[in-house]
Amino acid sequence: MLSTQEQVFTFLEKCEELKKCKFIMATTKIKDLLKCIVNSPELYRLFDTVTKDYDYLSAKSKCMVRSGDGFSGKNYVVLPKTVGQRLAFIFCLLVEFDRDTLNFNDFLQIYFSEDGSYISSYRAFCNKIIESFEEVIRQAFKNQLGLDEDEEGVRPVMEIYGSNSERARLITDISLAIEGEKQFIGRSSMPKEDKEGAYRMLSELLSAVRSGNEKLIDALICGYNYCALYNRCVSDGIAPLIQALSEYEDTL
Numbered sequence: 001m002l003s004t005q006e007q008v009f010t011f012l013e014k015c016e017e018l019k020k021c022k023f024i025m026a027t028t029k030i031k032d033l034l035k036c037i038v039n040s041p042e043l044y045r046l047f048d049t050v051t052k053d054y055d056y057l058s059a060k061s062k063c064m065v066r067s068g069d070g071f072s073g074k075n076y077v078v079l080p081k082t083v084g085q086r087l088a089f090i091f092c093l094l095v096e097f098d099r100d101t102l103n104f105n106d107f108l109q110i111y112f113s114e115d116g117s118y119i120s121s122y123r124a125f126c127n128k129i130i131e132s133f134e135e136v137i138r139q140a141f142k143n144q145l146g147l148d149e150d151e152e153g154v155r156p157v158m159e160i161y162g163s164n165s166e167r168a169r170l171i172t173d174i175s176l177a178i179e180g181e182k183q184f185i186g187r188s189s190m191p192k193e194d195k196e197g198a199y200r201m202l203s204e205l206l207s208a209v210r211s212g213n214e215k216l217i218d219a220l221i222c223g224y225n226y227c228a229l230y231n232r233c234v235s236d237g238i239a240p241l242i243q244a245l246s247e248y249e250d251t252l
Contacts, residue, residue, distance in 0.1 A: 007040040
């Protein structure tokens with residue numbers, strides 16, 4: 001097994017590759033970066049910890065500020081100030097790009113529109129998002145990397161660690177799956193009233209997951225599943241969602 005230092009250096013190398021690659025290779029490099037995290041025990045543990053009980057959907061509404069369309073220049077991303085929330089937000093954002101629940105090209109043109117080109121938008125994205133991601137990890141593991149400088153507000157990694165990492169991973173998976181279901185319902189031909197009911201059930205389902213209310217989780221997913229079947233609007237994501245909920249309940 002690689003040492004902690006080697007694991008972090010590999011992560012930093014993947015960040016550099018992402019920043020320096022051609023735009024056409026960006027999504028492939030994002031996938032490589034996420035694989036690096038999964039294959040690194042120390043980084044995997046860290047990201048499981050910071051995403052524990054993390055409300056990504058709420059964070060998106062606060063961090064992804066959208067007050068205009070296209071090239072208006074009024075749309076932008078504000079990164080969370082706290083280290084744990086910043087790591088969690090960027091990680092979940094990259095997972096969305098990898099799963100295509102949030103289209104990377106569309107995201108760039110909406111929130112990082114520079115001169116209208118994808119290349120300029122991609123560079124702006126890397127300068128703001130990936131460099132921040134890289135720097136926080138570098139500072140969090142500064143002792144292992146032999147660094148002396150300390151960025152204000154960045155705690156050593158052992159102070160960020162916690163427990164229940166498997167539950168944290170499942171909550172993140174469930175949160176993203178629910179977001180995918182909401183997007184699917186929004187695009188579906190389901191009647192307006194049923195759409196509103198489905199949205200409510202999904203929102204309440206996420207709240208029930210965060211509170212660990214197993215009975216309410218079962219009732220809500222049963223109700224949502226019936227609604228989807230009744231309206232013949234069953235997505236490819238509902239089976240993985242049910243599976244993730246089942247695994248999550250095993251941790252309660």
